[in-house]
Amino acid sequence: MSEWLEITTLDQIPVLGSRVVETDTMNVAIFRGRDDTVYAIKDACPHKNGPLSQGIMHGHSVTCPLHNWKIDLTTGEAMGPDEGCTNVFETKVENGTVFLRLP
Amino acid sequence: MKENLVLIGNGMAGMRTIEELLKLAPEKYNITVFGEEPYGNYNRIMLSPVLANEKTLDEIMLNDEQWYADNNIKLEKGKKVVEINRARREVIAEDGTVAPYDRLIIATGSTSFMLPLPGADKYGVIGFRDVADVDMMIEAAQQYKKAVVIGGGLLGLEAANGLMKQGMDVTVVHLLDTLMERQLDKPAAKMLQQSLEDRGMKFLMDHATEEILGDDRVTGLRFTNGDEVEADLVVMAVGIKPNIELAQKAGLHCERGIVVSDTMQTFDPRIWSVGECVQHRGVTYGLVAPLFEQAKVAANHLAEFGIARYEGTVTSTKLKVTGIELFSAGDFHGDETTEELLFHDVAGGTYKKLVLKDNIIIGAVLYGDTVDGTWYFQLMRDGTDVSDFRNTLLFGQAHLGDAGHGDETRVAAMPDDAEICGCNGVCKGEIVQAITDKKLFTLEEVRAHTKASASCGSCTGLVESLLAHTLGGDYSEAPSKKPMCGCTDYSHDEVRAAIREHGLKSQEEIRQMMEWKTPDGCAACRTALNYYLLCEYPGYDDPESRFINERAHGNIQKDGSYSVVPRMFGGLCTPQELRAIADVAEKYDVKEMKVTGGQRIDMFGIKKEDLPAMWKDLSEAGFVSGHAYGKAMRTCKTCVGKTWCRMGTQDSTGLGVKLEELTWGSWMPHKFKLAVSGCPRNCAEATIKDFGVVCVDSGYELHIGGNGGIKVRVTDFLTKVDTEEEVLEWCGAFCQLYREDAHYLERTAPWVERVGLQKIKDILEDEKQRKTLHERFLVSQKPAQIDPWKAYAEGERSDHFFEPIKLKVS
Ligand SMILES: Cc1cc2nc3c(=O)[nH]c(=O)nc-3n(C[C@H](O)[C@H](O)[C@H](O)COP(=O)(O)OP(=O)(O)OC[C@H]3O[C@@H](n4cnc5c(N)ncnc54)[C@H](O)[C@@H]3O)c2cc1C
Ligand code: SF4
Ligand code: SF4
Ligand code: FES
Numbered sequence: 064m065s066e067w068l069e070i071t072t073l074d075q076i077p078v079l080g081s082r083v084v085e086t087d088t089m090n091v092a093i094f095r096g097r098d099d100t101v102y103a104i105k106d107a108c109p110h111k112n113g114p115l116s117q118g119i120m121h122g123h124s125v126t127c128p129l130h131n132w133k134i135d136l137t138t139g140e141a142m143g144p145d146e147g148c149t150n151v152f153e154t155k156v157e158n159g160t161v162f163l164r165l166p
Numbered sequence: 167m168k169e170n171l172v173l174i175g176n177g178m179a180g181m182r183t184i185e186e187l188l189k190l191a192p193e194k195y196n197i198t199v200f201g202e203e204p205y206g207n208y209n210r211i212m213l214s215p216v217l218a219n220e221k222t223l224d225e226i227m228l229n230d231e232q233w234y235a236d237n238n239i240k241l242e243k244g245k246k247v248v249e250i251n252r253a254r255r256e257v258i259a260e261d262g263t264v265a266p267y268d269r270l271i272i273a274t275g276s277t278s279f280m281l282p283l284p285g286a287d288k289y290g291v292i293g294f295r296d297v298a299d300v301d302m303m304i305e306a307a308q309q310y311k312k313a314v315v316i317g318g319g320l321l322g323l324e325a326a327n328g329l330m331k332q333g334m335d336v337t338v339v340h341l342l343d344t345l346m347e348r349q350l351d352k353p354a355a356k357m358l359q360q361s362l363e364d365r366g367m368k369f370l371m372d373h374a375t376e377e378i379l380g381d382d383r384v385t386g387l388r389f390t391n392g393d394e395v396e397a398d399l400v401v402m403a404v405g406i407k408p409n410i411e412l413a414q415k416a417g418l419h420c421e422r423g424i425v426v427s428d429t430m431q432t433f434d435p436r437i438w439s440v441g442e443c444v445q446h447r448g449v450t451y452g453l454v455a456p457l458f459e460q461a462k463v464a465a466n467h468l469a470e471f472g473i474a475r476y477e478g479t480v481t482s483t484k485l486k487v488t489g490i491e492l493f494s495a496g497d498f499h500g501d502e503t504t505e506e507l508l509f510h511d512v513a514g515g516t517y518k519k520l521v522l523k524d525n526i527i528i529g530a531v532l533y534g535d536t537v538d539g540t541w542y543f544q545l546m547r548d549g550t551d552v553s554d555f556r557n558t559l560l561f562g563q564a565h566l567g568d569a570g571h572g573d574e575t576r577v578a579a580m581p582d583d584a585e586i587c588g589c590n591g592v593c594k595g596e597i598v599q600a601i602t603d604k605k606l607f608t609l610e611e612v613r614a615h616t617k618a619s620a621s622c623g624s625c626t627g628l629v630e631s632l633l634a635h636t637l638g639g640d641y642s643e644a645p646s647k648k649p650m651c652g653c654t655d656y657s658h659d660e661v662r663a664a665i666r667e668h669g670l671k672s673q674e675e676i677r678q679m680m681e682w683k684t685p686d687g688c689a690a691c692r693t694a695l696n697y698y699l700l701c702e703y704p705g706y707d708d709p710e711s712r713f714i715n716e717r718a719h720g721n722i723q724k725d726g727s728y729s730v731v732p733r734m735f736g737g738l739c740t741p742q743e744l745r746a747i748a749d750v751a752e753k754y755d756v757k758e759m760k761v762t763g764g765q766r767i768d769m770f771g772i773k774k775e776d777l778p779a780m781w782k783d784l785s786e787a788g789f790v791s792g793h794a795y796g797k798a799m800r801t802c803k804t805c806v807g808k809t810w811c812r813m814g815t816q817d818s819t820g821l822g823v824k825l826e827e828l829t830w831g832s833w834m835p836h837k838f839k840l841a842v843s844g845c846p847r848n849c850a851e852a853t854i855k856d857f858g859v860v861c862v863d864s865g866y867e868l869h870i871g872g873n874g875g876i877k878v879r880v881t882d883f884l885t886k887v888d889t890e891e892e893v894l895e896w897c898g899a900f901c902q903l904y905r906e907d908a909h910y911l912e913r914t915a916p917w918v919e920r921v922g923l924q925k926i927k928d929i930l931e932d933e934k935q936r937k938t939l940h941e942r943f944l945v946s947q948k949p950a951q952i953d954p955w956k957a958y959a960e961g962e963r964s965d966h967f968f969e970p971i972k973l974k975v976s
Contacts, residue, residue, distance in 0.1 A: 071971055079686060080710045083970040090970070097686060110192065114726040117714040119689040126689035128714040128722055133688075146189060163973075 067155065067162040073099060074159070081116045081125075084163065091152060091163065092116030094136055096123060101154045102136035103163050109134070109147030168196050169268035171468065172257055174247045174412070176201030178210055178621075179441030179457040180273025181229060186465030188237060194469060197239045198265045200257065203296060204244035206230045210296070211454060211589075211622045214486050217300050217328030250416035252434060269436055269468060272413055272424060276406040276442040276452070281316065285378030291400045294325045303399065307332035310398030314338075314387055316375060318345040320485060322403035323358075326367055327487045329401070337368040337395060339375060339387070349483050349494035353510060354517050354533040361490060361515070370395065408443045408450055423450045428475040430464040438464045446476060453481050454589045454621055482543050482588055484536070484624040493539035496529035496546055497521060504528065509560045518560050525553040538562040540628065544584050577631040586628050589621035597629065601636045605652050609633065651690040653682050658909040662698055673699065673708065689713075694910035697797070700833060701905050704946035709966055715795035717966050719954050720777060727757075728777060729770045731792035732784050733830060736804045736822035736842075737765035746787030754780045764801030764839060766792055775969050782959035790953040793831065797911070799838045799901070802826040803851065807844030807861070816861035818844035821890055825859070828894055829901060831950040832943075835908040835917075838901070853881045856904075856914040857897055862886075866893050870900060870926070871918035879915040882923045885931070899936040902943035903929060 076082050076095040083106060084091040090106035092115045102123065106116045113129035120126075123136045133142040139151040153164040171187075173180045176199050184197065201207070205227070212226040234241040245259040256266050278293020280286055290306065292299050303325075306313070311334060315326040318340030326336045338345075344355040359369060373393070378400060379386040386396045408423040419425050419433040423445030430438050430446075440460040442452055451457060456479035466474035482495035500506060500521040509518040516534035520527055520542060527546040532539050541562070545552060552559055580586075582595030600606055600615045612629055613620040619629045649655050656664075661680060670676045673695045677687060687695065696711035709717050720728035732747065747767055751759055757771025772780065781791075794800060802825050805811065807818030822842040829840065841852040842859040852858030854872040858881050861867075865888040869881035884900070887893055903926065908917040918926065930936050957963040 068973060070973065075967070077710055077967075082967055084973050085970040086973045093971075111724075114722075117718070117722060117726070119692055119711070119713065121686040121688050121692060122684055129724065131689065 065164060065166065067164050070161045070163050072159050073101070073156055073161055076101070076161070079120045081118075081120065083114075083116045086165065090114070090116070091165075092125075093154070093161070093163070094120050094125060096120070099156065101156055101161050103152040103154045104134070104136055104139055105150040105152075107149055108132055109139075109141055109149045110145065115149075168194065170266055171195035171197050171269050171271070172265050172267040173197070173199045173271045173273060174250075174257060175273040175275055175441070175443075176203070176207045176241070176243075177273060177275045177441060178207070178228075178454055179275070179461055180271060181207040182458050182461035183271060183273065183438075183440055183464045183468070184239070185229075186462050187468050190465060190469035190471065192237075195269070197237075198242060198267075199234070199239055200242045200245050200247045200259060200265070202244070202246040203298075205297070206234060206241065206243070208297070209621060211486070213294070213297070213300050214324035214328055215488075215623070217303060217325065218331040218488070219328075220331075220488065223297065247412060250412060250437075252416055252437075255436070267436070269438070271464065271468075272418075272432070272437060272439040272443065273441040274409040274412060274443045276408045278402060279405040279407045280402050281375065281404055283375055283378055285380065285384070286402075288378055288380050288384045289382050290380070290384040290398060291378060291402065294321055294401055294403050295406075299401075303329060303401065304332060306399040307334050311335055312337075312396050313399040313401065314395060314397040315401045315403055316387075317403035317405070318342075318369070318371075319348065319403060319405075320346060320483060322401070323362070324486055325401050325403055327362075327365075329399075330365065330367060334399070335368075336366075337370060337397075339370045339373050339389075339395075341372070341374055343371045345369075346485075346494075349498075349531075350492075350533075351498055351519060351531055354492070354494075354519070354531045357512075357515065357517055357533050358485075358490065358492060362487075406442065406452055408445070410443055413439070413443070421445055428463075428477060429467050430460055430476055431467070438468065440464050447478055449478060451479070451481070453483065455479060455481055455591065458590060458621075480547055482539070484539070484588075484622070486622060486624060491532075491534055491536040493532040493536040494530065495539070495543050496527070498529035498531045500529065507556070507560050520559065522552070522556075525551050525556070527552060537628075540585055540588070540625075541580060543588070544581075577628060578635050586632065587616075587618035587621070587625045590617040592616050592618040594632065597632055598636050601633060603652070605649050606633070607648055650694060651688055653677075653684045653687050653691050654680055656680050658694070661695070665698055665702055671699070671703065671706075673711065697833065697835065697910045701946070705949040713797075716797070718774060718777060718968070719781075719791055719795060719958075720772070721795040723770065726774075727770070728772045728774055729768055729794075730772055730777070730780060730784075731762065731766050731768045731794035732789035733792040733801075733826075734766050734789075735826045735830075736802055736819050738819060738823065743787065743789070746784070746789070750780060750783050750787075753783065762794070762801075764794075765803050766794065766801055768794065778958050778968055781955035785953070785956045785959050789955075790830070791955045796833065797836050798834055799829045799832040799840070802829070802840040802842065803855070804842045805844050805849035807842075811844055813847055814844035814861070815863050816844060816866065818842040818850070818859075818861055821859065821861075821866075821893065822850075824890065824894060825857075825897055828898060828947075831953070832901060832905070832947060833950060834901070834905055835910050836913045838904075838914070840897075854878060855881065857900060859893060865889070868893065868896055868900075871914045871923075873913055873915035875913075877915075882918060884927065895936065895940050896930065898943040899930055899939035900926075902939040902946070905943075905946075906939075 081092050081094045092104050092106040094102045106114050108127040110132045113127040115125050117128045118125040124133050126133050132145050135142055139149045141147045155162045206229045209226045215221040247257050248260050249258040256264050258264050278295045313329045313334040313336045315322045315338045318338050326338050330336045344352050345359050374390045375387050376390045377388045384400050388394045410420045410424050413424045414420050424439045424443050426439050426444050426446050432439050441457050460476050463474040463476040485492040504521050504523045507520040519531045521529035526549050530542045580594050584594045586594050597618050606612050619626045650658050692711040696708050700706045714722050720730050754776050756769040760768050762768050802822045804819045804822030808814030838856045840857045841850040841855040843850040843852045844861050852860050854874040858869040859866050867886050868884040870884045872881035873879040
């Protein structure tokens with residue numbers, strides 16, 4: 064199992080908003096829900112790789128800015144009539160610090 | 167490298183396969199489609215209603231050329247494939263076009279079977295298969311009177327009905343003494359013939375054609391019994407022939423059709439085949455329902471999911487002649503081992519026959535009343551034992567245990583798994599769920615979401631009943647009250663009224679008060695509520711409830727980069743300004759620059775994290791944001807006007823600058839464009855703008871509600887005024903009225919059409935109302951004209967993060 068990586072502090076992510084984490088291999092979108100749950104998902108829509116980080120978040124899902132697919136942030140799966148799936152990653156928040164675990 | 171997938175035949179089966187494949191694996195292949203016909207693909211079934219003048223060709227297009235472009239599919243339209251070279255894996259078209267394939271789909275359909283009679287090659291003798299045939303029939307109907315249709319089957323009768331609607335005198339020639347003998351028994355066929363005769367159709371039953379008469383063009387037919395009949399047009403509808411010539415030539419194993427396995431593969435594993443050209447387990451099909459199932463299976467394997475199998479389909483038939491209800495399925499003749507349940511009301515025009523074997527329905531013929539067709543079909547396919555309700559079976563499903571439910575509609579009684587749309591295999595449960603979950607109100611919406619009733623249309627009545635039943639009283643009043651989105655039952659107007667009436671100040675308050683079903687709303691209502699609130703309370707704004715373009719103050723492009731457009735008031739600029747733009751473009755490595763339709767300069771390909779620095783530089787050079795990204799006032803286009811143009815009547819550029827200074831930065835329900843032309847020659851195209859001014863010698867004509875988008879709409883004339891001050895006042899008042907009254911994402915053109923020009927005129931012509939509207943507009947412009955670029959550049963705003971978090975993963 065890989066280790067937890069310290070990313071940022073909670074106040075650096077707007078509520079119902081997002082940040083992008085750039086790693087060597089890919090971009091990860093980090094979302095903060097109304098209840099301060101933090102979600103992490105690969106920043107590429109299963110439809111045509113749209114940057115999900117730039118979408119509008121609601122509940123535990125995000126609407127992709129390019130063609131409005133709705134993606135579930137807990138599973139990475141497209142919702143509604145669309146089909147497709149992208150990766151999600153584990154996160155945790157401790158004393159206001161956000162951690163991410165990549166596989 | 168993506169593999170190449172080539173489809174031969176852009177008909178119903180082939181294109182459905184592509185659509186199913188795009189759903190499963192949109193990026194997997196480079197797709198090329200060859201179609202002999204010169205269009206995108208259309209709903210062939212609906213050619214009958216087109217011929218009968220009930221539909222237009224446009225209405226039956228399934229995917230137009232734009233769709234192919236949008237999905238990156240290369241459409242080789244009007245090109246017939248003449249050779250498949252399996253060794254080199256290439257297909258070659260008549261005009262020499264060559265396309266290599268890694269995988270190939272053959273979906274060439276079938277052709278009309280033309281009886282090999284003497285004279286069958288005369289002009290005016292055709293089949294009924296494609297748009298060209300329909301065009302030919304319509305053309306003939308304009309010049310000639312008499313048509314003969316050979317073949318009294320489904321297709322022949324639909325052709326005959328259509329030709330009659332086109333005003334022709336139509337005779338149907340049939341070899342046997344019963345019409346549609348493959349679908350109907352004698353009594354039902356007689357009833358059908360009677361009602362078609364009542365409409366004016368003539369029949370020559372028991373007649374075999376011997377020869378087609380005429381010189382170049384057909385003039386008549388002679389039969390084996392020596393009779394003759396006159397004809398200016400002969401339509402042969404005696405059957406179809408799988409179109410397998412191409413496959414045969416390529417050496418693929420064919421019998422009556424191209425032989426395929428349960429995975430829809432031919433004997434060459436790189437080649438798939440679907441549709442009427444296919445023979446599967448010894449059967450060829452001529453209806454869409456089985457073809458659509460085949461398409462699903464083929465797509466599943468092309469996407470390399472490899473789990474689906476096609477195992478054949480039981481089909482049922484309906485005749486698409488408006489006003490005649492007819493349904494048939496299975497073995498309706500029966501034999502000594504079967505029993506018949508029969509209901510025949512000659513006066514009432516109803517006939518029902520069910521054939522049972524061991525208390526299981528194996529065939530059905532319904533005439534006059536077909537509502538229960540889907541139910542019987544369901545019982546038949548499920549092999550349900552009907553002994554418990556045999557004695558009421560013929561009265562239909564509504565009759566089952568209906569104590570006290572007398573008026574409940576029959577659709578209500580159907581179980582959820584009852585198939586409503588036979589063509590697309592859609593069940594009642596799916597439709598009801600789509601209606602409730604997705605808030606569907608209209609037939610079109612149901613079609614779009616479920617495909618029910620989107621092919622032959624016979625189930626339209628059932629789908630409408632389902633809509634009516636599921637929505638209750640709402641169905642009829644649907645257009646006037648449509649919920650904002652799936653999160654609420656309230657309409658745009660009701661939500662806005664509530665904000666005003668109860669002084670709701672935040673999205674949370676609105677969602678609570680109006681009983682939202684979701685905690686944070688969705689992308690649709692969040693953006694709308696944010697707009698309604700900021701319109702009501704100038705200064706309000708929730709960046710996270712804005713579409714990314716408005717959050718990042720740039721247009722997101724398809725690769726995730728942004729474009730930046732600095733505002734140039736009235737389209738004017740100075741050499742220094744141009745130089746500043748050029749410097750910025752070089753500094754930030756702008757990939758492309760272009761002059762926009764609104765006379766501004768657009769810079770493309772900018773990385774998100776560079777935006778604030780770039781804005782800072784532009785801001786220092788005196789530019790503000792062009793709002794080319796927002797549901798906002800965009801640009802004011804001008805012509806050169808009186809200053810330079812010899813035709814000019816007023817200072818159109820000067821007025822344009824003033825209008826833009828008044829309105830820039832304003833958030834609107836949708837994008838909003840202005841223009842000023844210096845004379846009626848209208849070089850600035852002011853009459854397709856949301857607010858357009860056309861200068862004349864004696865003053866200024868004001869026009870509203872124009873649109874140059876997908877659907878062009880010319881403006882309505884609002885009024886004529888004498889001075890620039892008046893133009894500005896009317897403009898501000900009009901903007902504010904639109905801002906306060908239109909629904910979010912409703913442009914001025916549909917808004918004007920919805921509320922009516924007169925109402926808008928009445929309000930604006932009233933001086934007091936006009937002045938207060940203008941006043942309110944000025945108030946809301948104060949916070950709106952704080953330039954967002956400058957605010958971010960100078961650190962006054964920091965509610966959006968442009969920088970990514972960089973992470974080193976070791
Ligand atoms: C008037 C009419 C009414 C009908 N009504 C019904 C109905 O009510 N219900 C029902 O279920 N079915 C109905 N059908 C039958 C239904 O339309 C067909 O079953 C269906 O269209 C077959 O689909 P397909 O893809 O196999 O063939 P098609 O839709 O015929 O598609 C084949 C396509 O391939 C193209 N093509 C052929 N050869 C080549 C080549 N060498 N190179 C390039 N392109 C080529 C053709 O131009 C054609 O566009 C009706 C048919 C007609 C004509
Ligand atoms: S609209 Fe009239 S004034 Fe303006 S440029 Fe054209 S001709 Fe000249
Ligand atoms: S800029 Fe407008 S017209 Fe051009 S491709 Fe985009 S949406 Fe279509
Ligand atoms: S890329 Fe996300 S919806 Fe198209």
